[in-house]
Amino acid sequence: DAKTTQPPSxxxxxxxxxxxxxxxxxxxxxxxVYWYRQIHSQGPQYIIHGLKNNETxxxxxxxxxxDRKSSTLILPHATLRDTAVYYCIVTYNNAGNMLTFGxxxxxxxxx
Amino acid sequence: xxxxxxHPSWVICKSGTSVKIECRSLDFQATTMFWYRQFxxxxxxxxxxxxxxxxxxxxxxxxxxxxxxxxASLTLSTLTxxxxxxxxxxxxxxxxxxxxxxxxxxxxxxxRLTVV
Numbered sequence: 001d002a003k004t005t006q007p008p009s010x011x012x013x014x015x016x017x018x019x020x021x022x023x024x025x026x027x028x029x030x031x032x033v034y035w036y037r038q039i040h041s042q043g044p045q046y047i048i049h050g051l052k053n054n055e056t057x058x059x060x061x062x063x064x065x066x067d068r069k070s071s072t073l074i075l076p077h078a079t080l081r082d083t084a085v086y087y088c089i090v091t092y093n094n095a096g097n098m099l100t101f102g103x104x105x106x107x108x109x110x111x
Numbered sequence: 112x113x114x115x116x117x118h119p120s121w122v123i124c125k126s127g128t129s130v131k132i133e134c135r136s137l138d139f140q141a142t143t144m145f146w147y148r149q150f151x152x153x154x155x156x157x158x159x160x161x162x163x164x165x166x167x168x169x170x171x172x173x174x175x176x177x178x179x180x181x182x183a184s185l186t187l188s189t190l191t192x193x194x195x196x197x198x199x200x201x202x203x204x205x206x207x208x209x210x211x212x213x214x215x216x217x218x219x220x221x222x223r224l225t226v227v
Contacts, residue, residue: 032214034215036216038155041202041221041223042220042221043115043117043204043206043218043219043220043221044155044204044206044218045218046215046216046217049214049215087154093214098145098157098160099145099155099157099206099216100157101147101154101155101156102154103154104154
């Protein structure tokens with residue numbers, strides 16, 4: 001799997017958009033970008049994934065650059081419950097495929 | 112979405128004893144499940160891949176005789192930490208995928224093991 005680079009931590013004000021960047025410059029053509037998050041002392045939770053088009057669901061939006069070397073996860077209106085570690089993972093689109101977790105970004109949403 | 116359940120959520124055991132952690136897929140069948148370990152303030156590290164009806168595949172550096180994995184059915188995988196020591200204290204997490212139309216992995220809620 002290709003390696004990803006994320007900032008170790010970010011702060012965001014409650015109610016504002018949280019934009020979490022991820023670099024994956026060595027991504028291959030068949031690899032997808034997945035985002036998971038882990039709230040303290042819980043198992044990771046799937047957020048969203050995409051190949052090359054931007055994606056949106058009820059939780060977040062995923063913006064992937066045209067060259068696919070980076071992406072941004074957007075939480076449009078962050079709440080205190082969004083405080084978590086967010087992991088950007090590049091992997092093949094295979095259900096249940098084992099995931100290689102990097103350091104992630106610790107997002108702190110502040111009132 | 113699909114549900115993966117782990118039991119117990121936390122356990123405290125004495126050094127030298129064994130602890131079994133269960134991972135169940137509640138509403139789907141999982142031919143493959145994965146076991147991860149997470150130390151405080153660190154990321155998840157894959158320990159092993161659990162295959163239904165066959166031997167587990169362990170990552171480099173993980174002792175297969177210490178971390179016994181059994182995947183006897185399509186909905187249950189178990190991880191047994193044998194002769195536990197304080198350095199085995201960690202957060203253990205399992206995951207499984209549904210396959211077919213959905214592509215995300217579903218994780219259990221994790222098991223916090225403390226060995227005293």
